[in-house]
Each structure stands twice: as C-alpha cells, then as structure tokens.
Amino acid sequence: MKTTLYRNLSKCFHSKNVLDMRLHAVYGKRTQYSQGVDISDLPIDDQAVLYVHWPYCSKRCTYCNFNKYISRNVDNERMTRCLMKETQTLIECSHVSRINSIFFGGGTPSLATPRTIAKVIETVTKTTWLHGNAEVTLEVNPTHLETGKLRDFRSAGVNRVSIGVQALNDSDLKLLGREHDTQDSMRCIEEARNLFPGCVSIDVIFGRPGQTLGSWISELQKILAVSDQHISLYQLTLERGTQLFKWVQNGLIELPDEDAMADMYLEAVKTLEIHGFKQYEVSNFAKNGATSDHNTAYWTI
Numbered sequence: 001m002k003t004t005l006y007r008n009l010s011k012c013f014h015s016k017n018v019l020d021m022r023l024h025a026v027y028g029k030r031t032q033y034s035q036g037v038d039i040s041d042l043p044i045d046d047q048a049v050l051y052v053h054w055p056y057c058s059k060r061c062t063y064c065n066f067n068k069y070i071s072r073n074v075d076n077e078r079m080t081r082c083l084m085k086e087t088q089t090l091i092e093c094s095h096v097s098r099i100n101s102i103f104f105g106g107g108t109p110s111l112a113t114p115r116t117i118a119k120v121i122e123t124v125t126k127t128t129w130l131h132g133n134a135e136v137t138l139e140v141n142p143t144h145l146e147t148g149k150l151r152d153f154r155s156a157g158v159n160r161v162s163i164g165v166q167a168l169n170d171s172d173l174k175l176l177g178r179e180h181d182t183q184d185s186m187r188c189i190e191e192a193r194n195l196f197p198g199c200v201s202i203d204v205i206f207g208r209p210g211q212t213l214g215s216w217i218s219e220l221q222k223i224l225a226v227s228d229q230h231i232s233l234y235q236l237t238l239e240r241g242t243q244l245f246k247w248v249q250n251g252l253i254e255l256p257d258e259d260a261m262a263d264m265y266l267e268a269v270k271t272l273e274i275h276g277f278k279q280y281e282v283s284n285f286a287k288n289g290a291t292s293d294h295n296t297a298y299w300t301i
C-alpha cells in the first residue's frame with residue numbers, strides 16, 4: 001500500500017520568505033508523521049519523490065492563495081545555494097537511497113534560472129540515486145519570457161513540463177489576473193511539444209465567472225486540439241483573502257452554481273475519455289499511458 005510521508009524540514013531563507021521542500025516516501029505501512037517528529041525516528045525507506053517549491057511569482061493572480069511572494073528581484077545565487085543545501089539535508093536526514101521523480105512547483109518555478117534547476121538536480125544525483133529516466137517536471141507559466149527559457153530548462157535536466165494555460169479565453173485570463181494571453185499559451189504549448197514530445201501537460205481552470213456549459217464545451221475542443229498527452233482540470237476554488245473572493249463577496253461577479261460546476265466537470269470527463277484521455281485522478285487525465293510518475297506517487301483513484 002502506498003502512503004505518503006510529508007516533511008517540510010526547513011524554513012530558513014529570509015525573514016519574509018520560506019523554503020518549502022518535501023520528500024514523499026512510499027511505505028508498506030500507513031503511518032502519519034506530523035511536523036516536530038524526530039527525524040531519527042523515521043523508518044528508513046529506499047524510495048521517495050521530491051517536490052521543490054519555487055516561492056516567487058511576478059504577479060498575484062486574482063484567485064490564488066498558494067504560498068508565493070511577488071518579487072522581480074530574486075537573489076538567484078542565494079536561492080540556488082539554499083535549495084542545494086536543503087536538498088542535500090532533506091535527503092541525507094531522511095536516509096532515502098533513491099529518488100524516483102522531481103517536481104519543481106510554485107509559485108512560478110519557470111521564473112527560476114535554468115542554472116538553479118540544474119544545480120538542484122545535480123545535488124540530488126550527488127546525494128542519492130536518481131534513475132537516468134526519472135521524471136523531472138517543471139511548472140511553466142506561458143509568458144513569452146518563460147517560453148524562451150524552455151530549451152535551457154531541458155538542458156538543465158527537465159524532461160516534462162506542466163503549463164499553466166488556465167483558460168483559452170483572453171477576457172477570462174484578464175479576470176484571473178494572468179500575465180499571458182491565449183496566443184502566448186499556443187506558442188508555449190507548441191515550443192514545449194517540440195522540446196518535450198509526449199511529456200507536456202496543461203493546467204486549465206473551469207467554473208470561471210460567467211462560464212457556461214456551452215462555452216466550456218467549445219473550449220474543451222480547443223484544448224483537445226492543442227494538447228499533448230496530459231491534461232489537468234481544476235475547478236475554480238474561491239479562496240478567502242483573494243481578490244476574486246472580495247469581488248464575489250461584494251456582488252461584483254458571480255461563479256457558476258454547484259450544479260453548473262458539476263455539469264462542466266462531468267462533461268469534461270466524458271469528452272476527454274472520448275478523445276482517449278483516461279482519468280487517473282480527480283483532476284488528472286492522460287492518454288497513451290502518459291500519467292505523471294510524480295502524481296501517481298501521491299494519489300490515484
């Protein structure tokens with residue numbers, strides 16, 4: 001049976017920001033560990049997947065309450081050193097002898113330098129065993145700047161990308177506070193599919209303000225026309241503290257009701273299935289077996 005060990009070992013960058021790195025191990029017996037457990041008490045296991053959080057974004061999206069800081073002046077050298085140290089410490093303290101996959105998430109890790117990503121991967125390979133074909137995913141925001149870095153990310157050791165497309169509709173992208181438009185997404189997907197064939201995922205949010213089942217059905221067709229072999233569909237969650245939350249509270253905009261959301265979800269599951277995308281988690285769909293190794297280490301349905 002697969003279980004997950006969640007450890008967030010250090011919060012050490014500078015006063016405002018935190019480093020967030022997690023090692024998820026596969027255990028034979030279900031055991032819950034909370035923060036504060038003495039690391040020496042942890043059972044030794046040989047397999048783990050590694051999540052590395054890049055906590056910076058260049059702009060705050062109106063719906064997002066993830067752990068992120070808005071900064072265009074990141075000290076990349078310092079972040080690289082901290083992430084390398086954190087990677088080494090986490091792996092050594094956890095006694096894992098094998099890392100099966102790495103996932104760079106955020107925040108916006110595609111704003112990191114390819115050198116930072118390369119150095120973290122190199123630290124993993126120096127500290128433990130990383131299979132030559134291990135999945136190494138990077139979340140990418142499809143702006144012009146970040147699309148231009150994809151080739152260098154590949155040289156750094158990334159072999160799979162997850163693109164935050166969110167919507168194929170420019171007015172919705174504006175409402176969500178995104179920095180890209182539909183054209184940017186198209187360019188990014190095309191470039192990514194050239195560089196990482198079969199290993200490109202796209203993230204889309206549904207249940208957006210004003211969205212109808214009819215508009216969602218036609219948007220799904222556009223998504224299918226450009227997508228590679230993996231799609232993640234997330235229902236928009238109204239998060240307290242976000243701009244979107246305030247707009248809805250003040251009656252300025254409305255989200256589709258629960259029944260409409262459910263219809264959109266069921267429609268998506270059905271349409272994707274018809275096009276060969278098998279659902280392997282609530283929000284994740286893959287065709288031709290292109291499931292994410294990293295995702296499946298966390299959850300399956």
Ligand SMILES: C[S@@+](CC[C@H](N)C(=O)[O-])C[C@H]1O[C@@H](n2cnc3c(N)ncnc32)[C@H](O)[C@@H]1O
Binds near residue numbers: 141
């Ligand atoms: C936190 S973002 C990080 C990756 C990248 N910065 C981006 O925006 O694509 C990861 C995914 O979380 C999803 N997400 C964030 N906030 C959400 C919300 N309130 N409701 C639904 N999905 C959300 C988005 O779909 C996004 O693709």
Ligand code: SF4
Binds near residue numbers: 056057059066106164
């Ligand atoms: S959705 Fe992504 S880009 Fe937008 S604020 Fe959240 S982490 Fe940053």
